[in-house]
Amino acid sequence: MAAAAMAQKVLVPCSSSSSCGKVQFSPSRVHTQAIAFGGELSQSSSRKNKSLALKAVAGETSAPVTAKSGHEILLFDALREGLEEEMARDPTVCVMGEDVGHYGGSYKVTKGLAEKFGDLRVLDTPICENSFTGMGIGAAMTGLRTVVEGMNMGFLLLAYNQISNNAGMLHYTSGGQFKIPVVIRGPGGVGKQLGAEHSQRLESYFQSVPGLQMVACSTPYNAKGLMKAAIRSDNPVILYEHVLLYNLKERIPDEEYVLCLEEAELVRPGKDITILTYSRMRHFVLQAAKTLVERGYDPEIIDIRSLKPFDLFTIGNSIKKTHKVLIVEECMRTGGIGASLRAAIVDNFWDFLDGRPECLSSQDVPTPYAATLEDATVVQPAQIIVKVEQMLQGLI
Amino acid sequence: MAMAMARWRQRLLSSACSSSSSSAAAPQALLRLASSALSRQSSSRGFAAAPDDTTPFVVDIPVPYAGHRCDPPEQRVETSAKELVDFFKVMYVMRRMEIAADSLYKAKFIRGFCHLYDGQEAVCVGMEAALTKEDAIITAYRDHCTHIGRGGTVLEVMAELMGRKSGCSLGKGGSMHMYNKEGNFYGGNGIVGAQTALGAGLAFAQKYNKQNAVSLALYGDGAANQGQLFEAMNISALWDLPVIFVCENNHYGMGTAEWRSAKSPEYYKRGDYVPGLKIDGMDVLAVKQGVRFAKEHALTKGPIVLEMDTYRYHGHSMSDPGSTYRTREEISGVRQERDPIERVRKLLLAKEIVTVADLKNLEKQAKAEVDEAVNQAKEGGQPETHELFTHVHVKGLKQLAYGPDRKEVIVPLP
Numbered sequence: 001m002a003a004a005a006m007a008q009k010v011l012v013p014c015s016s017s018s019s020c021g022k023v024q025f026s027p028s029r030v031h032t033q034a035i036a037f038g039g040e041l042s043q044s045s046s047r048k049n050k051s052l053a054l055k056a057v058a059g060e061t062s063a064p065v066t067a068k069s070g071h072e073i074l075l076f077d078a079l080r081e082g083l084e085e086e087m088a089r090d091p092t093v094c095v096m097g098e099d100v101g102h103y104g105g106s107y108k109v110t111k112g113l114a115e116k117f118g119d120l121r122v123l124d125t126p127i128c129e130n131s132f133t134g135m136g137i138g139a140a141m142t143g144l145r146t147v148v149e150g151m152n153m154g155f156l157l158l159a160y161n162q163i164s165n166n167a168g169m170l171h172y173t174s175g176g177q178f179k180i181p182v183v184i185r186g187p188g189g190v191g192k193q194l195g196a197e198h199s200q201r202l203e204s205y206f207q208s209v210p211g212l213q214m215v216a217c218s219t220p221y222n223a224k225g226l227m228k229a230a231i232r233s234d235n236p237v238i239l240y241e242h243v244l245l246y247n248l249k250e251r252i253p254d255e256e257y258v259l260c261l262e263e264a265e266l267v268r269p270g271k272d273i274t275i276l277t278y279s280r281m282r283h284f285v286l287q288a289a290k291t292l293v294e295r296g297y298d299p300e301i302i303d304i305r306s307l308k309p310f311d312l313f314t315i316g317n318s319i320k321k322t323h324k325v326l327i328v329e330e331c332m333r334t335g336g337i338g339a340s341l342r343a344a345i346v347d348n349f350w351d352f353l354d355g356r357p358e359c360l361s362s363q364d365v366p367t368p369y370a371a372t373l374e375d376a377t378v379v380q381p382a383q384i385i386v387k388v389e390q391m392l393q394g395l396i
Numbered sequence: 397m398a399m400a401m402a403r404w405r406q407r408l409l410s411s412a413c414s415s416s417s418s419s420a421a422a423p424q425a426l427l428r429l430a431s432s433a434l435s436r437q438s439s440s441r442g443f444a445a446a447p448d449d450t451t452p453f454v455v456d457i458p459v460p461y462a463g464h465r466c467d468p469p470e471q472r473v474e475t476s477a478k479e480l481v482d483f484f485k486v487m488y489v490m491r492r493m494e495i496a497a498d499s500l501y502k503a504k505f506i507r508g509f510c511h512l513y514d515g516q517e518a519v520c521v522g523m524e525a526a527l528t529k530e531d532a533i534i535t536a537y538r539d540h541c542t543h544i545g546r547g548g549t550v551l552e553v554m555a556e557l558m559g560r561k562s563g564c565s566l567g568k569g570g571s572m573h574m575y576n577k578e579g580n581f582y583g584g585n586g587i588v589g590a591q592t593a594l595g596a597g598l599a600f601a602q603k604y605n606k607q608n609a610v611s612l613a614l615y616g617d618g619a620a621n622q623g624q625l626f627e628a629m630n631i632s633a634l635w636d637l638p639v640i641f642v643c644e645n646n647h648y649g650m651g652t653a654e655w656r657s658a659k660s661p662e663y664y665k666r667g668d669y670v671p672g673l674k675i676d677g678m679d680v681l682a683v684k685q686g687v688r689f690a691k692e693h694a695l696t697k698g699p700i701v702l703e704m705d706t707y708r709y710h711g712h713s714m715s716d717p718g719s720t721y722r723t724r725e726e727i728s729g730v731r732q733e734r735d736p737i738e739r740v741r742k743l744l745l746a747k748e749i750v751t752v753a754d755l756k757n758l759e760k761q762a763k764a765e766v767d768e769a770v771n772q773a774k775e776g777g778q779p780e781t782h783e784l785f786t787h788v789h790v791k792g793l794k795q796l797a798y799g800p801d802r803k804e805v806i807v808p809l810p
Binding site for chain 2: 094120123125126128130131132133134135136137138139140141142143144146161162165166170171172173174175176177178179210211213234235
């Protein structure tokens with residue numbers, strides 16, 4: 001077995017997260033499920049994902065969420081709910097960051113937690129990202145599950161050494177003796193004229209650090225699920241939130257659910273083209289999809305959610321169906337998530353592609369302050385429509 | 397400038413804290429104190445104590461402590477014959493181990509970076525005498541002896557240095573990444589100063605879990621200029637964390653002497669509002685007393701900074717000869733005047749706890765132990781190829797790590 005395995009690449013399903021409802025499954029089952037959903041849900045409604053998402057509820061096959069069950073919530077509140085539930089469930093979970101305690105969090109993600117759990121579990125740190133991230137990692141080495149909040153993801157660049165060399169590497173360099181169950185989270189991405197230094201996308205900087213896991217949330221439903229999964233995971237996880245998505249409203253189930261960290265979300269099944277996206281760009285893609293559908297196209301939209309490792313199962317099954325792929329991301333073009341994803345797609349699914357995998361990403365510039373220039377830095381729905389049409393009309 | 401340098405060199409050779417000592421005073425003072433201590437108790441115990449006698453007796457500490465915002469502990473420490481013999485044994489093993497590492501490096505069994513601790517043994521041995529295994533220690537890359545102090549074996553250290561799978565980190569860490577989970581030893585860190593923040597985190601966890609234990613974050617005089625150390629000190633003092641910041645001041649940050657890199661070389665005062673204590677780091681009993689004092693302080697009043705005045709005989713690492721920025725006379729001078737093992741040897745002989753022959757036996761045993769460990773480590777195998785991918789993530793047994801595309805890739809390496 002060893003000799004054979006030495007020479008081949010072996011595809012293995014997601015069996016890593018113990019909190020994931022699907023602990024062990026075979027590739028064929030995923031394939032069938034994808035086809036089944038594709039067949040049943042041929043109508044192009046983006047809300048049809050409800051029954052898909054429910055398979056993530058641990059061990060149950062629940063009925064779809066109707067308009068009467070569940071509760072409406074904003075994204076920041078969903079994150080807070082997830083964090084609160086985990087803190088109530090596990091006394092080793094603690095949060096540290098600037099203004100997370102008495103102030104309630106600069107984006108209200110930790111509002112009310114300090115009153116409920118006390119100052120030792122929701123810690124207001126001084127402005128020292130390098131050392132409080134290091135502290136979170138040191139405490140995680142002993143078994144505490146720390147959640148480190150960067151007030152803005154860009155500030156975590158000051159803690160890059162701790163995140164890369166300590167969070168990412170300690171499990172390896174200690175020969176497996178210490179695990180680092182830390183969650184590093186914060187808002188990133190381009191906001192509304194926040195200026196260059198407050199509009200950074202750190203997913204491209206951290207993606208090659210070995211040992212880290214990265215996920216990006218985009219809706220209240222997956223925000224809460226991913227927050228819970230990240231806290232329960234024994235690996236260091238970076239949870240990327242987006243400054244402009246905090247006030248997104250959605251109805252989420254009342255019962256407890258945890259999502260799988262390594263899984264992508266099939267947002268809209270289709271058969272013409274696979275559009276891979278994450279975070280805020282998901283909503284731009286959905287906006288563009290409305291126009292595309294009116295014009296008669298049938299895009300399949302996947303929110304990849306897991307930025308490291310990529311969920312090549314879901315992505316691959318989709319590419320095998322559509323043979324065309326477009327990646328829409330907010331990262332810079334150079335060395336971004338799209339660049340790695342394109343390489344992975346070319347490596348693995350070359351035979352299934354009709355054309356080169358395309359990528360729409362932000363421009364390689366510091367984000368300008370002026371509104372028009374800022375809009376020109378990131379991908380806009382109009383650009384997505386043009387690109388998809390070009391691809392589907394065989395022009396590129 | 398030259399005068400300042402000469403004065404500074406003189407300070408290194410003599411006991412650093414005393415103002416008037418000449419280079420010959422220290423060992424003679426020690427002998428006088430030892431013999432006076434002996435005569436005080438000779439009536440009750442007879443001639444000499446056996447090597448495993450645990451009856452406590454008091455020894456004076458010649459070099460005075462210096463305190464910053466705190467009253468230093470007494471200049472007298474309680475010890476016993478057994479403890480002194482144990483100190484000698486363990487320090488000698490550490491010394492032999494580091495010298496063996498030197499020859500192994502030159503024979504290319506050990507590659508990369510190898511930072512040796514000989515000369516500084518009193519710091520880690522004295523620390524261990526005042527701590528329990530509940531207390532946590534984290535240090536920088538000069539960690540071979542600290543690993544031994546925390547319960548590691550010489551075989552583990554040697555095998556790790558040679559990159560064998562019997563090493564303490566399975567061969568995947570190397571010289572700078574030695575860890576011992578049962579011994580609460582958190583490494584072994586390569587980046588200068590980053591371990592101070594981790595150390596504050598360890599203390600935070602101890603406070604969170606209401607353990608009656610302290611964390612010691614060790615760093616060097618070079619790392620004392622890192623900003624994250626001050627951040628860690630501020631947050632520890634603010635949140636009352638039971639952390640002891642220990643500056644192992646061997647006076648050189650690789651090739652840069654302390655007077656060329658720090659405006660204020662009084663590292664124990666750098667905490668400002670955090671109290672500090674300066675300890676003669678070449679005297680194992682002074683270290684024991686100082687760390688015991690610091691542990692009490694950290695558990696009751698909050699963080700404290702300790703400065704261990706110590707010296708390393710080797711260069712910064714094996715690629716540094718260690719003589720381009722200091723004279724050989726200085727190194728041999730410190731070795732003659734302040735060597736920690738010689739101090740304990742003289743104390744043992746003065747108190748007639750052991751004879752010269754006994755000590756020679758102990759030395760032989762230590763050499764044999766180290767040689768045996770080296771030979772065993774040399775026979776150890778290299779890690780298996782698939783170990784390249786294990787322990788990247790926590791996944792469970794026999795699972796390989798996923799790359800960014802979530803494929804398990806087993807690549808035959810040359």
